[in-house]
Amino acid sequence: MLKIQELRELIKLVDHSNIDEFTFESEGSKIKMKKNKETTVQTVVENKAQAQPVAPVVTEVPQVAVQPAQQQTEQAATVATSPAPAADENLHKIVSPMVGTFYASPSPDADAYVKKGDKVKEDSVVCIVEAMKLFNEIEAEVNGEIVEILVENGQLVEYGQPLFLVKA
Known part of the structure; x- marks a missing residue:
């Protein structure tokens, strides 16, 4: 057993x-x-003089998610109007060196390490990525100005995922 x-x-x-x-x-x-x-089980019946057993025809029906036309239009408009900051070649991406949780500040009640528009140096701490109960400080790696913060506080981040855009 x-x-x-x-x-x-x-x-x-x-x-x-x-x-x-x-x-x-x-x-x-x-x-x-x-x-x-x-x-979907579909039975085909033919009218003949002699009754013969008929085998059912089985067809698999794939499930397709259908969105209303208005929702599709809104999504297309959102994609079309979202700016492409990565198009500027002068921007440096600060990426996550590991998989973990992004934290913008050293503690929940403290101010964020950096905000949009702040000046940073190569050794400036810009955030913390927590992985397996270890809090890893992430440095800017470049002198410049924070142009955009690409992740939210408490968000899970992947290895190599851009966290900040910095104008060098």
Whole structure:
């Protein structure tokens, strides 16, 4: 007989595979698993003099998210009107050196290290990225002025994700 943990692992394996149906028999125990897929069953009936059994035709119907036209237009307008600050080649990107949580200040009640328009030096601390309970101070790496802050306080950031744009 399978243990609960083994059964859970088996379910996960079947769920993440392309198998639709799975049967397992061992020592008199039988386990049968089937995936639920949304399908449309279509039966074709032909009028003939002799009645013959007809096999159903099964067609998978993919699910498509449909957005209202107004929402699509609003999204297109947002994309069209958003400025492209990265187009300016003179801007330096301060990027995250690791995956973690971005913090703009040393503590929740303290002021942010930098704000838009602040002047920074190479060794100026601009933020903290917390990873695995370690708080890593991120330095500007360049002399210049903060043009834009690209992330929100408390936001998860990826390795190499731009955090600030600095005009050198």
